[in-house]
Amino acid sequence: MSQEVRQNDLVIYEELTDKYGPDTGTWSMHTVGWLELGNQEKANEMFSTMFRNVNGPFKIFSEKPPGSPDGQRAVNFITGMGGMLQAVFFGYGGIRQMEKTMEINPYVLPGASSWSILGLKYRGYDLDLEIEDNEVKVTLMHDPDDNDDLVLWSEEDDSRDELEQGQTVTITRGKAVFYMKSDNEIPTAPSPPDGATSLIAQSVLVFMAALFAKLF
Structure with missing residues (x-):
C-alpha cells in the first residue's frame, strides 16, 4: 500500500x-x-x-x-x-516485532520531554528505552546467555552497537533495529514492509503477557 x-x-x-x-x-x-x-x-x-x-x-x-x-x-x-x-x-514507541528482528521508531509523547519503556523483552533479552526529543538511550538489562549476541542498528547514525549487559547506548531518535549476530542476517533497511502493521496483534500478546506478569 x-x-x-x-x-x-x-x-x-x-x-x-x-x-x-x-x-x-x-x-x-x-x-x-x-x-x-x-x-x-x-x-x-x-x-x-x-x-x-x-x-x-x-x-x-x-x-x-x-x-x-x-x-x-x-x-x-x-x-x-x-x-x-x-x-x-x-x-x-514505534515497536514492531518482525520475524527475525525488532524495530523501533519512537516519538516523544505529547506534553512530555521524555518517557521510558522499561522491561521490554525480546528473545530472552530485557531492554530499557529512554526516549527524548533528539535521542534514545538503550540499556541492556539482562543478557540470557551473556554472549553479546544482540546488536542495535541505528538508521539515523548508520551505526551498529553490540549490546552488553549493563551498558547504555545512545542513538539519534529515529528508526532502529535489534537483531542477532548469530542469525547471520544483517538488516539494511529498518522500514517494515507493507502489511507489517498486522504483526501488531501478535506484539500485543507479548506486551500484555509481560504486563500481567508484572501485575500478578
Missing part, C-alpha cells in the same frame, strides 16, 4: 467514524497510522481524542465519551485501555 493510499484511508475513515461511538480502538489505530506516516501533529490530535473516554477522579475508561447522546455505556472499559496501550507502545 502506498503512503498516499494509507493517508487517504486515515482521512476518509476519520470523517466516517461516529464521533461518539466506542472509538478508543479507532483513534488508537489512527494514532499509530499517522505516526507511521511521520505526521506527529495529526497523531497527537488522534491520541488526545481518546482522553474524552477517561473519567475522573480515578481515570476510568468508559465505552463512549460522557457527552455522547446515549451516555457513557460500559464503564471500566478494558478494550479502551488496551487501545491506549497500543497507541503508546506501537505508536509513540
